Each structure stands twice: as structure tokens, then as C-alpha cells.
Amino acid sequence: MSAPSTSSPPAIVTGRLGYPDSHTFERFLATGGYEGLRKALRLHPEDVAAEVSASNLLGRGGAGFETGRKWSLLPAGKPVRYLVVNGDESEPATFKDHMLIERDPHQLLEGIVIAAYAIGAAQAFLYIRGEFALGLERVEQALEEAYAYGAVGRDIFGSGFSLDIVVHPGAGAYICGEETALLESLEGKRGFPRIKPPYFPAAIGLYGEPTIVNNVETMSNLPWIVTHGGAAFAALGQGRSTGTRIFALSGHVRRPGNYEVEMAKTTFRELIEAEHLGGGVREGRAVKAFVPGGVSSPWFFPEQLDMPLDQDEVGKAGAMLGSGAITVMDDTTCVVRASWRIVKFFWRESCGQCTPCREGSGWLEKVMHRIETGGGREEDLDLLLDVADNISPGLSWPPAQTTICVLGPSIPPSVCSALSRYRDEFLTHVKEGRCPFPEEAR
């Protein structure tokens, strides 16, 4: 995971992961652990928040909203407010928070206490995807150590600031990554996203109180930002895309994995091809398409490989960096099959509240499945677009929304990307009455 010395940015969130015992309390303390928190507690809360604002740290969950600005949306005069940390990482092919939770749980807890101090949270809840069994175990262990050490609990490090953290396991539902669904789930209900407005739980959140929901990687950046200052973070990257970010690289690359690289200064091509990063696609193969930021995003193609990993640049190009998950498909990939599988995922995970999402995902799945398995008709191609347009009218980017949450408009992009670029491949499926790709290569 280390970059070449010539241009290597600091490893801000993965610095400890080179140690096999990176998750232990001993290793954490031996590598500067809880120093950021000690420093934060010597500052006024608003000065900690000011450092985070100065860093321009963009939320690492998917929407990429400025963390400092999100915090500033908390209404004044309401002393009971909550911090909820979203560790429900479920966007397919995203596996960075899973790693941070398992391999550096104390860094995450340190970030949580820093954030809670900055916003004055009465209590913090760490919602972890239930499937992360080892992660839950590591965090519970770390939390006990942090309490015993005085980094969590009453009068933290003698500062007069007290905070309890509760680790809350999810139970298997993609939709709970949507922040208002997560709050419902944390209240002991089905994970049904809440009607907007209010658009931000900062106004009305957990138990109806002001609540900040932040992502695991976002929290894990805070100890470094407080220790080194927001300006040092903002000096990395470019424009609004400051600092470093972990990209979860998967699919047809020789070295799939999580790589922390400098934002905006690194391109998709470097991430995919550099020997110390993705290592390129297999011998003799070429990139056919890639998912630039989670399967909710439209796809990119070879001509976008040289685009920088810059949130705004990628957005302008009609896609998103989203959850930081990049999945590479080489020229052996059947794009019909790949996009069908993505639609099948959304169909399974739709919470069912809104008709366009619930019904549309099922229709797209059925039509895609029959094309892939040889039962498709030529008019199905337009039918796909028609159904997709009913979920997200206009099929534009950023997508229009007919549903309570963004799961709905996340359904069409993969199918539409595959169809608009590789319409001929869809037609071949229809004409030949089968998938033209050899089974072992699909």
C-alpha cells in the first residue's frame, strides 16, 4: 500500500495498516494513538470544527458533502444532539470501511470522540454493518480499552468532556446505508428512508433531535487533521478534492485492494495500472469499462482513464466518485451480464416504499435477465430505457428523482451505460438467442 517515495503523500488513514497488529491498543499507542484527541481537547470545540472546515474534508460515504459544513447545519439552542457514525458499508465493491473497522478500530474511535467534542454530541452511536462480525468484535474490544484508558467515558483525559459511545450492529439491509434509513434502523424499526425535507438529520434526526451522520473513513481522518492542521490536509489534492482518499479497487486488475492516494493528483489510470497499486489488467487484456464510484454510478470507459480522481471533475463528466469503489471490467466481460447483476442487486435491496423503485427495479431485472439468457426481443432495448426513464425521468446526471431516497435513481445508470455504449452487444444477445460470451470468461 506504500507509494513511491518521489511523490508519495502521507498515509493519513492507512498509516498504521502496514503492521500486522494494527488493530491492537498497544500498536495504536505506540504509533501516536489518541494524540490527536488530546490536542483537540485542549482546543475549544469551535476551533476543532474550524480545523475540519479548513481541511475541506469531503464526506467519504458517497455524497461527498463537506464535513465542516454539515456540522455547521446544527441548529443553535438545542443542547441534546447526537453523532451517528455510518459503518453500514454496503455499496457493492466498496470495502474500505470494512478494512478501517477491522484493522484500525482505535483510530475510528479517536475520530468519533473528536467529532463528538467539536459538535457537542450527547452520545455517539457507531452503526456497523451486521455482516462485519470480526469488525464488530475488534471495535467492541477497542471500545473497552478506550474506556479503561480514559479516552471514552466520563471526563475524557481530565478535560471535563464526557462521552459514551455505543456500537450498534445492523442486520443486513443495503438501504440502511441511506442516512435516514439508518436512523430508523437505529430506532429499532425497518430501514425505511424518511421523507424529505428535512434534507439533513442535522435539523431532525435520531429520536427527532439534531443529529450528525458521518462515515467511518471521514471519522478516521480526523485524528490526523487535528494533529497536523486542516491546512496541511487542504494542501493535498486540488480544488474541493483535498487530502487523500481510500479507493477500493476490484474486478479485473492484478492487485485488487484498498489504496490510499492523493485526491485529484492521481488518475484512474495510475490507480488501475501502477505496479504498486492495481498492477493493471491481466496480460493481453484491455479495459472495457469501469465503475468509477460504486455501482450506483454511471460507468466510465477507456477514454476516461486519464481523468483525475477529483470529485467535481468526475461529477462534471457525468458520473461520481461516490463511495470510492472502482471496479474494472476487461474485454472478456459481458456488459449485459454485469449490468443485469447490478440491477438484480437493487431489486433485492429496494425497501419497497416507492413504486418507481420497487416495480421498476423488478422490471429491469426481468428484462435484463431474459436478454442475458437468450429470451430477449429487439424492442426490449427501448423497453429498458422506458422503464429506466420512469424511475429517473430524463436519465440525466445528476439524476432526477421520483422516490423518497436515492436508491431509485441509482438503479438505471449501469444498465443505461452498458446499453448506450454497447447496444450492439445487447442486440447480439437478442439475435443469437444466447449470451455470446464463453461461460468461463464471463
Next chain:
Amino acid sequence: MARFSPENLAHARLLLSLYPEPRSALLPLCHLAQAQDGWLTPEAMEQVAELVGVTPAEVLGTASFYDMLHTSPVGTYLIGVCTNLACLLAGGEELLRHAERSLGVAPGATTEDGMFTLEEVECVAACDRAPCAAVNWRYFGPLGPDAFDELVGQLRAGALAAEVPAHGVLSRVRRRRGLATTTEEVAAERRAADEERAARASAKAAEAQGSGDGGSRS
């Protein structure tokens, strides 16, 4: 043993004490019941309902929303094979078909000896190990057909008991402490902090006003 054991009941009460509202403990208590019994029994749901103050139907209605909570029995080992995008590209579908043949059951079904339940699961966030499978939510990968059969053999032989606990057990480390502070204490602490903060803000504003005036005079 579908009601909570005395030890688990004590733990359930501890979990309840961690939340401002008891219903928040619903999912953790369902997990606790599943850890005890291997699945979420009707009796357990009744007791969870009593503890959090809702009806049993509300517990069922909530639990049934979540894939990990099983309201009918499952095998000793729940094997979830991922076929989502990254695994698909690495042969996840082929792995699932192999698992079906090897175990002799379709996804959703349990082997006759009650040892294995097979599931097709969505991305489990282990894409650097694709294609992967989760056994009671402990991850294994990349798995080819032979590696899969070897894994099943080891599970059957009990060779992985240390790594893979019984179905339903997530964290083997249980929280032992309640909240360190009461709601009232924290509220008082925060009110005081908010007042100090407001005082600092108005002092700063006054200072800025003062220096602004100074600037205009010079």
C-alpha cells in the same frame, strides 16, 4: 431454550440501558437471541417485544426486513456465496453453482444433516478476496471449487471452530459496562459548554467590532 438464559437476560438489560429509547435495542436483542438459539424463535421475539415495549408482531415485522435475522431454523453453518459485481467478474456464479452441487442443496435450503445452509448473498465488502464466501459471517476467499470443498471439509471436521463461531454469534467480545454518564449529567455538561461557546462568540464579535472601529480611525 428460546427464552433468554439468565446470563443473556442480564446482557439484554445492559443493552437496553445504552439507548435513550428502549426500542433502539430491538435489533441488538434479536442478534442476542439468534446468538443463543441459532435462529430467531417465536418465543424469543415475544420476549424481545416485552423487553423493548412493543408487540411481538412489531418485532417480527421489523426482523423480517433484515436479511441476517432468520425466523426459521438454519444450519450450524450459514454459507453465503457472493455473486455481486466484483465476485461475478471473478467467478462467483460458478462458485455458487459448485456449492449447490457440492452441498446438494439450492440457495435458501439446508443440508439434511442440518450442518449447512446455503445462501446467495449480496456484496459482503471483501472484494479483494473475490470470489468469496462468508461462513457465519467470517470471510473466506478467493475460493475456487477445490478450496470451497476443502473449506466445507474443515467445517464438517470442526477444524475451524475457533475462527467460525456458531451461527448468530457476531462479536465474541461482549460489552460489560453500561453508560459512564447519565443523560442529565451530559445535558448539564453540554448546556454549560454551549453557554461558554456563546460567550466566546460574542466576545469575539465585540473584539472584531472594536478592531474594526480602530481600523476606520487610523
